Amino acid sequence: xxxxxxxxxxxxxxxxxxxxxxxRPSRSFQSVDVVVPAFNEEAVIERxxxxxxxxxxxxxxxxxxxxSTDETPQVVAALAQRTPRLLLINQENTGKGxxxxxxxxxxxxEYVFLTDADxxxxxxxxxxxxxxxxxxxxxxxxxxxxxxxxxxxxxxxxLIRAAVKLPMIAIQRTFQQILGGGPFVISGxxxxxxxxxxxxVGFSDRTKVEDLDLTWSLIAAGYKIKQVNKxxxxxxxxxxxxxxxxxxxxxxxxxxxxMRLHWRLLFTRYGLFTIVPMFLLAGLGMGIYSYFWTRxxxxxxxxxxxxxxxxxxxIAVIAVIGLxxxxxxxxxxxxxxxxxxxFHVVLAYLLWVKxxxxxxxxxxxxxxxxxxxxAHVVA
Numbered sequence: 001x002x003x004x005x006x007x008x009x010x011x012x013x014x015x016x017x018x019x020x021x022x023x024r025p026s027r028s029f030q031s032v033d034v035v036v037p038a039f040n041e042e043a044v045i046e047r048x049x050x051x052x053x054x055x056x057x058x059x060x061x062x063x064x065x066x067x068s069t070d071e072t073p074q075v076v077a078a079l080a081q082r083t084p085r086l087l088l089i090n091q092e093n094t095g096k097g098x099x100x101x102x103x104x105x106x107x108x109x110e111y112v113f114l115t116d117a118d119x120x121x122x123x124x125x126x127x128x129x130x131x132x133x134x135x136x137x138x139x140x141x142x143x144x145x146x147x148x149x150x151x152x153x154x155x156x157x158x159l160i161r162a163a164v165k166l167p168m169i170a171i172q173r174t175f176q177q178i179l180g181g182g183p184f185v186i187s188g189x190x191x192x193x194x195x196x197x198x199x200x201v202g203f204s205d206r207t208k209v210e211d212l213d214l215t216w217s218l219i220a221a222g223y224k225i226k227q228v229n230k231x232x233x234x235x236x237x238x239x240x241x242x243x244x245x246x247x248x249x250x251x252x253x254x255x256x257x258x259m260r261l262h263w264r265l266l267f268t269r270y271g272l273f274t275i276v277p278m279f280l281l282a283g284l285g286m287g288i289y290s291y292f293w294t295r296x297x298x299x300x301x302x303x304x305x306x307x308x309x310x311x312x313x314x315i316a317v318i319a320v321i322g323l324x325x326x327x328x329x330x331x332x333x334x335x336x337x338x339x340x341x342x343f344h345v346v347l348a349y350l351l352w353v354k355x356x357x358x359x360x361x362x363x364x365x366x367x368x369x370x371x372x373x374x375a376h377v378v379a
Contacts, residue, residue, distance in 0.1 A: 144231025
């Protein structure tokens with residue numbers, strides 16, 4: 001049943017891709033301001049800001065230093081001295097939501113683009129232009145795809161994530177758009193908003209997943225959001241297992257807390273076809289698999305478990321997904337790494353049991369731990 005649902009989702013997404021393929025990016029160059037929140041980002045912030053300043057759609061970049069204790073403000077200040085299009089705002093630490101709302105006060109354009117300090121936006125591409133085009137068609141907010149930045153990455157984890165991340169996000173969020181009327185989340189790494197809409201609804205630091213909280217708040221308030229697959233940006237991944245576990249723990253616990261905060265939304269079209277299915281697949285998957293795997297192990301021995309955990313059909317499907325990513329990233333190794341992404345499925349199931357479900361009932365989340373950054377060298 002799960003396999004059948006997956007193929008329905010894939011073909012539905014492919015049909016949507018074909019239907020929207022003729023859309024062209026906006027030609028409104030230098031028309032959007034960008035807000036970048038930064039907390040202890042000295043290793044990556046200059047590279048990110050330079051890529052944005054070189055982007056032809058960007059009018060001005062507003063970087064909010066959220067009480068950094070490293071050299072982040074000095075790095076940004078030195079760059080700001082070389083261009084009037086970069087504005088540095090220093091504030092005491094409030095959290096990411098507070099930093100974004102502070103930066104929004106200085107935005108002077110109709111639309112505003114939000115991204116993270118560790119995210120690379122292609123300066124010569126039309127990714128931002130496709131988001132602008134979506135808002136020109138009447139939506140209030142649009143999100144792209146946060147793919148993986150493999151530059152300077154080390155260790156197997158970034159490769160595993162890169163092997164499936166881009167195509168799976170495109171497929172899942174497109175199918176959510178079709179059935180639920182909007183994607184699961186507008187990622188904090190690549191979101192375009194009507195400035196007045198964002199000022200009315202606003203970010204909050206009541207959760208550790210402020211982008212998910214904002215997305216669901218927009219839907220609950222009746223605003224239209226869209227998934228734009230032609231906008232792809234590149235974020236850093238965790239290089240170590242401990243960072244990977246903490247990152248997924250934050251996402252899943254935050255998901256649970258947002259379900260608690262937005263419980264009324266669960267009974268709408270968006271909730272029934274976007275929020276709830278994701279929870280059922282992840283939250284109940286651990287119990288279902290545990291039941292059948294235990295029965296199989298008792299009947300046939302533990303030797304059958306690897307075949308059940310990694311069925312040949314799913315290995316083939318994930319390898320095809322890895323092929324797409326390998327072509328996009330120009331990394332043939334991703335085809336081989338793709339099946340290892342099943343590790344994230346198991347990790348998600350375990351973290352749902354430990355943090356996700358308790359988050360729904362208690363509203364509590366673990367502290368937000370900052371992952372280690374890649375070592376960047378900027379010319």
